[in-house]
Amino acid sequence: MKNRTSAMQMKNSEGPYTDISNQLNKTKSILQQFKVVAKKIAGIFSIFIPKRKRETLSGVEAHGSGSRNASHASHASGSSFGFSTRSKSRSSSLVKLSDSFSSLNSTTGEVGLFNLSIEDIRRSTKDFSPEYIIGEGGFGTVYKGQLRDGSVVAIKRAKTKTDQYNNRLTAEFKSEIIALSKIEHLNLVRAYGYIEQRDERIIVVEYVSNGTLREHLDGTRGDGLELAVRLDIAIDVAHAITYLHTYTDPPIIHRDIKASNILLTDKLRAKVADFGFARLVPVDQSATHISTQIKGTAGYLDPEYLMTYQLTDKSDVYSFGVLLVELVTGRHPLEPNKGVKERLTTRWAMHKLKEGNPVIAMDLKLRRTPASVMAIEEMLKLSEQCLLSVRQSRPSMKKCAEKLWEIRKRFRDEQARVSCPSSAHHHSEGLLERDAGKNCKQSLGIGGRDERPFMSA
Numbered sequence: 306m307k308n309r310t311s312a313m314q315m316k317n318s319e320g321p322y323t324d325i326s327n328q329l330n331k332t333k334s335i336l337q338q339f340k341v342v343a344k345k346i347a348g349i350f351s352i353f354i355p356k357r358k359r360e361t362l363s364g365v366e367a368h369g370s371g372s373r374n375a376s377h378a379s380h381a382s383g384s385s386f387g388f389s390t391r392s393k394s395r396s397s398s399l400v401k402l403s404d405s406f407s408s409l410n411s412t413t414g415e416v417g418l419f420n421l422s423i424e425d426i427r428r429s430t431k432d433f434s435p436e437y438i439i440g441e442g443g444f445g446t447v448y449k450g451q452l453r454d455g456s457v458v459a460i461k462r463a464k465t466k467t468d469q470y471n472n473r474l475t476a477e478f479k480s481e482i483i484a485l486s487k488i489e490h491l492n493l494v495r496a497y498g499y500i501e502q503r504d505e506r507i508i509v510v511e512y513v514s515n516g517t518l519r520e521h522l523d524g525t526r527g528d529g530l531e532l533a534v535r536l537d538i539a540i541d542v543a544h545a546i547t548y549l550h551t552y553t554d555p556p557i558i559h560r561d562i563k564a565s566n567i568l569l570t571d572k573l574r575a576k577v578a579d580f581g582f583a584r585l586v587p588v589d590q591s592a593t594h595i596s597t598q599i600k601g602t603a604g605y606l607d608p609e610y611l612m613t614y615q616l617t618d619k620s621d622v623y624s625f626g627v628l629l630v631e632l633v634t635g636r637h638p639l640e641p642n643k644g645v646k647e648r649l650t651t652r653w654a655m656h657k658l659k660e661g662n663p664v665i666a667m668d669l670k671l672r673r674t675p676a677s678v679m680a681i682e683e684m685l686k687l688s689e690q691c692l693l694s695v696r697q698s699r700p701s702m703k704k705c706a707e708k709l710w711e712i713r714k715r716f717r718d719e720q721a722r723v724s725c726p727s728s729a730h731h732h733s734e735g736l737l738e739r740d741a742g743k744n745c746k747q748s749l750g751i752g753g754r755d756e757r758p759f760m761s762a
């Protein structure tokens with residue numbers, strides 16, 4: 306979680322000598338894009354938060370276009386971008402966004418989500434008391450808080466000016482906000498808004514109750530994950546990334562897909578979190594990549610991205626390949642305490658696959674059955690494709706999701722075939738074949754979970 310590759314911060318491949326007018330044009334177009342995003346946010350967040358809830362949270366009508374009121378007018382003059390402010394006195398204590406984004410202040414009045422001030426956040430976390438801390442990441446500290454209406458949220462507080470404030474952090478903060486504001490999918494952590502006040506930067510997101518996938522694989526949380534559950538998680542993540550790559554406009558590359566960024570619900574469904582590194586793909590659809598600083602987490606990074614600094618959606622596919630290996634093996638991508646041949650988990654697992662011995666790479670916590678051995682072999686074959694060094698040869702995330710569906714179906718069918726009594730037996734007991742299959746699958750814990758259409762949002 307903390308092994309972010311700061312040492313790998315590298316120079317932008319565009320180089321430092323770009324001429325000034327180009328820079329100005331770029332800045333203008335970024336500001337224009339941001340304005341468009343700012344306008345969209347109002348719409349998106351009004352979907353995130355039901356009207357009734359918005360009203361409860363604000364105590365006034367939500368800030369739609371037809372509901373300008375005193376507090377609305379007040380924050381147009383200088384408020385946090387994400388959250389509207391509750392009163393003139395509050396808004397006067399808020400600072401403007403940084404200079405490069407100050408032109409957006411004129412649009413903030415359009416963007417009111419619900420009334421939440423820094424004071425509300427402080428109250429809900431007992432002034433950021435350590436007892437409310439639920440995690441620590443590269444961005445800062447994460448707290449669990451309860452809002453006035455009782456809803457539970459995760460509050461991500463950026464490292465402050467006094468410790469690590471710098472431009473990179475600011476850029477990361479804004480990057481996260483832009484990306485989050487565009488997200489609406491069951492398998493992606495929902496954003497509620499943000500506050501930027503003096504040196505305080507806070508993002509409020511959906512609280513996901515059951516820890517990270519990494520914690521479950523490590524056995525520090527939960528009772529272990531069955532293979533059927535791991536397959537469901539892989540499919541959830543594939544759906545989420547497919548959505549980012551294919552159905553957001555412009556597409557979003559996550560850049561930091563890893564087990565500690567996958568949060569699990571109580572029903573063990575996955576939600577992809579942490580868009581701190583997300584980078585919007587250029588609007589120019591003909592562009593096939595963007596040049597960027599190297600960011601991500603060691604062990605998950607696309608080698609071609611490392612060599613060329615060029616980021617494409619296939620960099621996420623690579624990281625997804627690493628994640629699949631984690632799901633099969635239970636191991637971390639880097640295992641420094643293992644023997645030399647096993648330290649790089651993907652290499653070791655791929656080697657076992659090539660030797661025809663994929664079962665050796667299977668997490669010892671998983672039951673070995675014909676169905677599970679078949680499924681992990683198929684999963685490793687898919688990760689082999691995702692990990693190909695030539696990125697064009699890697700499958701798209703959509704293809705990965707489809708392949709995983711197939712694997713899950715075969716796994717379930719195989720489990721049912723081996724474990725369920727024959728249909729003839731059920732006929733003799735007067736059970737319909739269909740019902741017999743259903744009962745049998747239920748007793749195996751197959752198909753009883755929340756099934757979702759492919760791109761459900």
Ligand SMILES: Nc1ncnc2c1ncn2[C@@H]1O[C@H](COP(=O)(O)OP(=O)(O)OP(=O)(O)O)[C@@H](O)[C@H]1O
Nearest residue numbers: 306439440441442443444447459511512513565579
């Ligand atoms: N929405 C959330 N709901 C519940 N817990 C969360 C949520 N977001 C983060 N956490 C907890 O806080 C921890 C830190 O999260 P954060 O996203 O800041 O960092 P990270 O992704 O784990 O690390 P890094 O940012 O360095 O990659 C997570 O591992 C998780 O335990």
